[in-house]
Structure formats: C-alpha cells, structure tokens
Amino acid sequence: MKKLINAVDDVVTEALQGMQAAHPDLIEIHLDPNYVVRRGAPVEGQVAVVSGGGSGHEPMHNGYVGLGMLSGACPGAVFTSPTPDQIYECTRRVNGGRGVVHVVKNYTGDVMNFELAAEMARADGIEVEAVVINDDVAVQDSLYTAGRRGVGATVLAEKLAGARAEAGGSLGEVAAVVRKVNDNARSMGMALTPCTVPAAGKPTFELGDDEMEIGIGIHGEPGRERMELETADRIVDRLMGPILEDLPFRSGDRVLAFVNGMGGTPLIELYIVTRRVARVLEERGLRLERSLVGSYITSLEMAGCSITLLRLGDELVRLWDAPVHTPALRWGV
Amino acid sequence: MKKLINAVDDVVTEALQGMQAAHPDLIEIHLDPNYVVRRGAPVEGQVAVVSGGGSGHEPMHNGYVGLGMLSGACPGAVFTSPTPDQIYECTRRVNGGRGVVHVVKNYTGDVMNFELAAEMARADGIEVEAVVINDDVAVQDSLYTAGRRGVGATVLAEKLAGARAEAGGSLGEVAAVVRKVNDNARSMGMALTPCTVPAAGKPTFELGDDEMEIGIGIHGEPGRERMELETADRIVDRLMGPILEDLPFRSGDRVLAFVNGMGGTPLIELYIVTRRVARVLEERGLRLERSLVGSYITSLEMAGCSITLLRLGDELVRLWDAPVHTPALRWGV
Amino acid sequence: MGRVMEGEAVDAATLRRWLDVLAARLSERADYLTQLDAAIGDGDHGINMDRGFRAVRERVLDPGNEAPLDGLLKGVGMTLLSTVGGAAGPLYGTFFLRMAAQAGAKDRLPAPELAAALAAGVEGVRQRGRAEPGDKTMLDALLPGVETLERMLAEGRDLASALEAAAAAAEEGCRATVPMVARKGRASYLGQRSAGHQDPGATSSAYLLRALAAAVSGS
C-alpha cells in the first residue's frame, strides 16, 4: 500500500485539518465527532442541506460544503457511513430554523445511521426531511433487496438542492429538488483497478492486467461483471446502454452529462470518455445541455469512471447555473 | 497498461474532441495542427497569453484556456513538447493586435520549439515575448546545464498573467507578471508510482513496493533520489526544505501554497499533505494567504504530489482573486 | 449436560467478561472479517467491529465504570452506534440498546431474562435492518442462536450448556449463509455473485454468542 498518509487511524482527521487550512474562508471543521459546516453556519432563515457518507470519495461530501450547496457534511471512516451522533450534531449546528434536508445515499448503513440521527434531531424539535439517492443502474432494483446504490446523482442533487435552499426554498421544496434529481438521474461505473482502504492495507479486489470490472459502486466493492479490457468507446457504450434505457431518456430530452473519474483516472482519459458520451447522446437525439467532467465522487485511488445522466428541465438548469462556492465546485461567485 | 483510451495514436485528438464537447461555451479546438483557443478569439486590443507543452499534464494547459487565463494552448504528443507550426498558428489566431506572451516551461524541447514559433510569428509582424518558467528546486541550477525544469509555477503564472492581460496590461506588463511569478515561486515533487506513456506501453521507471522517488519532474522522468517510503509529514518536510531555502522565503512573507496531485493521487491524501504544509509555514512565520489544492499539473496516472510556494505581494493577490473562467479553474464569474 | 440450576443468573461482571472476550476475538479476527467483507462487500467489517470494540474497552470496560448491568449494555450500544458506522454500527448498537431496555435495572439477570434480553436485541436488529432470515445477514446467525438458547432453557438445560448449543447453532447459521444470495446490505448489489461466500456480519454474530458461552461457562 502506497499512500501519502501518516497513520491509517489519522487519515480522516488529518485530511479535515488540511481542508480547514486550505479553505478557512469557506468551511469550519469539527472534530470528534467529525463534521464540516459552511463558515458562519447556521444561515438563519434558510433551509439547511446535510449529507455525509464514508470518507474516500473526496471531494464528496466535504468539498461541497459552502454557499449554494451543502450546509454541512459528515465524513465517516473510509468507506464506512458516518455515525448518528455526527449527523445529529451537524444537523443541530446548521439548522437555521427552517429545517434540514438529509441527502442520503442508499446504502444500508447510511440509511440506518441517518434515520437514527433524524430521530434524535426531531426529538429536539428540528424538522428533518431525508431523501434517499439510488441512481446506480448496475444494481438490479427489487422490492426484496437493499435496492440500488446512490452514486453520481448525489453530487448533482447536492448542488441543485443547495441552490434551491440558497434561493429561499422551503423544506418541502428543497427536498423535492433532491427527489426530482433522483427521479431523473441514472448512473453506472466501471473500474480498471481496485483501491486499498488504508486500514485494510490491501486492495478490496484483484483484477488481472487485462481485466476490468463493470458496474462497480464507489466503495471498492466488486461490480456486476468482470470482463476483458476494452476500448474507451466500447466501455462508454456498455455504461450508456443501461443508463439510457432505464429512465428512459427520449429523443429531444435535455441532459446534464456527468463524467466522473474514480480517483486515479487522469483527466485526459475522462475527456476521451466524454467524447464518446457526447456522440452517443447525439445519436440518440439527446441534447447535451450541461456537463461536469472530473473526479467528483471517487473511490480513493481507483482507476475507472462513472457516467451519470440527468434529465434537465428549466428549473434544474436554472439551479445548476446558480452561484456555488465550495472547495470543489465554484462558479458565479 | 490499463487506460480508458481507444488507440494510442488518437489519445490527444480524442481528448481535445471531448473537451470541445464538454466546454463549447469556453473553448474552440483546432486539429492538425492541434491547439485550443478561447472562444471568440482573438480578443481585440488585449494582449494574448499562449502556453503549451506535452500532453499528459491535464488540466494543464488546455484546461486553462478562457477568460482571465490563457488565450490559447498547444498540446504536443504525450510528454513531448508541441511543434513550432502548432504554436505559430495558435499565436496568429489569438493575437488581438497587442502582442502575445509565450509562457514556456524550461525544457530543451519546449524552449526550442517556442523559439522557432516566435521567430515565425515575428516574421509576420506579431510581437511575441517569451518567458521561461524554471521553478523546480529538485534540479541543480547551473550556467552549464539545461537548468531547472518548469513545473507548478507555470499554472500560477498562467492565471496571474491572464488576469493582467484581461485587465488591459501591455505586452511588457503581462510578461513582467510571468517573470515575477517565476522569480517568486519554487516547487518540488515526488512520486509513489510511475506512469505509462500510452505509446510506450510500459512505465517510465520502476519503483519497489516500499520505494518513492523524490525530486521528480512531470514527465515520468526519474527523480533526484530514490528512497524508502515515508510518512506524508516526512515527505512534505523533504520537499519544503529545499523550497523554503532556495528563494529564500522569510518570516512574515505572504505565500500562496499550491499542493498538487500528480494525477493518480486521491484528494484526501492531498489534504493530508496540505495540513503539514500549513504547519511548516506557520512554524516558519509565513502567512498562508491563498491556497490551491488539487491535480492541476499532472503526469498521467502517476501517484505523488508536488508543492509550489509563491511569495505574494498585493499585486499578485489582486490578480489571483480576479475572475477566471476556464474548464479547470473558475471563480468570480 | 446439566439441568437448569435454580436461580442461575449472570451479573455485570459476567457481561463484562463477555464483552472482553468478544473484543479480543474481534480484534484477533479483524483481518479475516475484513477479507470476508472484501469478497462481497466493501472490506471494512473487521475494521469497523474492531474499532467499535476497542472503544467499548476504553469507554465501557474501564474498571472505573461501575454502571449497573443495563447501564453497561446501554453504554456498549451507544459506543457502537457512535464508533462503528456502516451497517454494523446501527445494527449492533440497536442490539445492545434493546438488550439493555429489556434487561432493566437489575443486579443479576436470571437465565430466562438473559435469553429474553438477547431475543429483544435480535428483534431490534430485525426491525432496524428490515431483513428476513435467509437474506444472508447477521440475522442468520443471531436468530437460530437465540432460538436455540430459548428452547434449551425451556427444556430445562443449564445456562452454560444452553449457551454452548446456541453458539453452535449460530455458527451453523453462519456457515449456512455461504450458498445464500444476499438480499440485504452491500452484498445484495452483487446479486448471484454473492453466493459462495460467508457473510461477514453473520460471522461476527457467531463470535458474539460464542463469547457469551465462553464468558458464562468460565464463570
């Protein structure tokens, strides 16, 4: 295991301290329990948006705390959902009196920990509305299982809901944006290499020199299928197929294409992926209205990519273009 | 070699096409010869800033084309400086009548190719002023050698010179900003893993599981010293020492700290590095005035980091904060 | 195997021994649990459990802590909730909190009440996780374990041998997760690919009952 770290037990805390040093104008960190809030939180009279999840997906979620996006974020141990006390304290801290939306990725652990935290916050009289993100089409959806994972759509939901909150939206309105994003977004990912959780010290799975995993999540878990490595274009087609069919997207739809690197993928490769994504969209008569290309929801140093398509209407375009000022996403300000 | 590519010969072209698809509002690409210009170039009456270099360092330079930064960028083959015809055509294309500043990293190839292009452009009556960046303290400086490499300071120089150009600066003034940045910035980098040039198909060097290279450049070239892997804090100290001594930085100085990932380094590790950088600055009585943390000047999928410190005065702070709108850096707009 | 002994009961000291044995076992088997989780999950179960029980040792098993029996269990639940994270944190946290609530403020827990407290814990896990037996989760070890305990006690067996049988049943339940296709938790994302691997949570649950058996029989 080769990492720029000091001790496996200090990874999350020290990274938070580094974030604080780099972005004193944007965020305030709290240690033990760990959470990050927007500088000057709470914003009185504004609905707050809180998310969280395992660490190792940076910049998600800590990097999205700031104006027009998250009010607070709760980082768990690497790939392990945060604990109720973190989420509860963070929720209390950012509550500006109009309630708090929890953006929760659909993993058993995340859902349960957020549920417990919401119960605790509600007991204090804080209104909490939780919305679960489950956009990963690699996972078979079924009433009898844990359902689909929450992946790329989370980043988009955080941006868009944050914009709605910043614009004065009510708790119900902000939560509705998260639901709208989740309803209109689909994602799928793949890996060229596994990643290594610091505390584990060895890769979460093994891949041959000629192999890739299709349908992976963001926790270094194995995917839907292992197969021989293919060209970028073929890989994009494999991811785009299930995404496009699932919603389904229809000719004429306007979409935001989010081409995401898993952490160890160079940007030059992501643009090669983007090229094919744009071509497939064109072939299908879909309009590439907005795009986001980069490593925004990662799995440590894993090489690979995920693609998220979000169907956009005027409201979402407006919210997307609204100012955002966080360590990892910034425009309009 | 595991990469998200189609064919080794198409990597650069296809990535450019992907960039065009993702950022139609910001850039226009030209193929054969390859270059990228700011949308709507030339900006009449404004000094233009052009840079370029081998591909594989994304987002540098293509990702820095846009308002308040580069007017044009010339990507060579992977890790190979661009050719004079590219640079010449790009220079002609972005010239807004007030001349063009060439920001050139100090590599024999880059310097010679830019020199040839400048000669050609001058023959057309275009004023060209070239400034060479050589901030890498890992390399022994000497009159009798090729001198130091240009690394992290390049990104900062492009941002700051672009801001000066956007503000109406003259050719001499814009070039002076580049020189000022170069005079006041120092960098050093290290690698945990090598990287693989697509056309070569195998890593440019080999590193044992317990080894790292200190003092690497950005072209997958071996570094100054190979040694046993250490903690992040020790590594930071190894890089900060030569940087701080070289200028030298003095207690009370205000600095911009640029903590850069080499392409395959997860952000969480970069923040662990940043934490230590901030502590060392504090110990030395230096003021961390601005920071930039992320993978901005990379070596394909190499894992590792570099640190650049830039001494800032009021002018550079103002130029840093000025609006920039490019695919990879954006604020104030 | 003996018959039930009149007035047989566990006290706080026994529970502390249980938690101590369990913590040691989880630390010893952390790598193994993590490996199991890497195969069908995200490779952190051993790390998570070890982190949680190291905290239990520090915060709850501290010799200065003179909490009564239910306070002890509640402390364990709260500590696990706030240190384990993931799926296992809320599930094991709930397990101990429900155990504490069911046990109530007593100095000694008679055998049937210990069984009832464990059953309440298992019921808490079922409610919190909304899993069913056969979903390839910790329930597949806990349920047969606690059912066996209750049955043996009802049949008049002494606590030590009833717990021995319960631990064995949990271990069997754990092994029975191997061929199952996961329907809950992270392993469910793998669909059919989850078959052929033992569930990490069922494994740590089997340790839990085995440690209890050891703590009681050693008393």
Next chain:
Amino acid sequence: MGRVMEGEAVDAATLRRWLDVLAARLSERADYLTQLDAAIGDGDHGINMDRGFRAVRERVLDPGNEAPLDGLLKGVGMTLLSTVGGAAGPLYGTFFLRMAAQAGAKDRLPAPELAAALAAGVEGVRQRGRAEPGDKTMLDALLPGVETLERMLAEGRDLASALEAAAAAAEEGCRATVPMVARKGRASYLGQRSAGHQDPGATSSAYLLRALAAAVSGS
C-alpha cells in the same frame, strides 16, 4: 578501401534510399530508443523519431514527390519540425534544413559537398541546442562522424568507405556517451545519475550516419 573516384556524388535517389533505410531502422529500434530515453529522459525518443520518420515516408518519400535534392532535404526538415516535437524535433529539423540550404539547387551532390552539407547540419544542431561535445547529446555522435567523413575524404578515400568510417566513428561517439554526465536536455536533470546510460539522441544520430553509409554503398 578504394581511393576517391573522380566525380563521385549522390543524387536525390540515393538520399531517398538513405531516408528510407533510416526510417526503417528507427521504426525497428523505436522501443530500444524509448527504453534508453526512459532511463535518463522521459521515454519518448523512439516514439518521437518513429512518428517523424513515418511522416517523412508519407509526405516526402512519396513516389509522386519529384522534389530536387535540396527540396527533398527541406521537406524532411519541415516534416520533422512539425511532427517530432520535443528536443529532437527542432534539432533534427534544423539539421535537415541547414543541409538543404548548404546543398543548394543541384541534381547531384559531389562527395565533398555532401560532407559540407552534413557539417552544416551538425553546426545547426549545435547552434539550436547550444550544446558542446561531451554534454551527452546527439552531438557526441554527429560531430565525430562528420569530422571523420571530412578527414577521410580529404585523405582521398572513396565516399563509401569514408561514410563507413564516419558511421563507425558516430557509433563509437555514441558509446562514449555512456559514462558522461549530461549537461543538456532532459538527462541533465538527473545530474550524476545520468552517468552509466547511453544517450538516446546520440544513438539515433549514429543510426542516421549508418543509414547513409548503407544507402551509398548499396548504390
């Protein structure tokens, strides 16, 4: 070894054969050159040279191209300039452009003029790169090669054997770069660590003269 033959000269066809042999050699040895460059540079010299000479084959050696001798050389120079990139592109580009300028508009280049053209090319490399002999660059192969050629011709040797000696001198110069500490180009960043490796550019330069010898002796 023969004496100089009255009127011995090369024509465009010979030069085309030279370039063709060289292109084939560079393609064959691309991996090797890249390996040499990986050791002390950035691992692209073979890729760069092969890309450039593939373009030379397509654009200049096209049978439809009826350019005169200097036009041919100029075409090679321009093609290398615009396709090789890196340090080698401007250096070899300049080499051929200067050769063309020195050769001038002729149908046949007498041996001494061929030598003068090559010497002009080498001087161009020296000016463009500001390197000196001993800096561990292509100059360390080119200079002894061309000096040997001039000396042998002056001594009255025939062109083929003079070129054979020139190629051998270039090869020796190339091998002599092994112990050198680089002072120019990318290898100079390594300081002392550059010693013990053969310079990639000196190696391709030795191929250049070896190919010329082969093309002429085969004519």
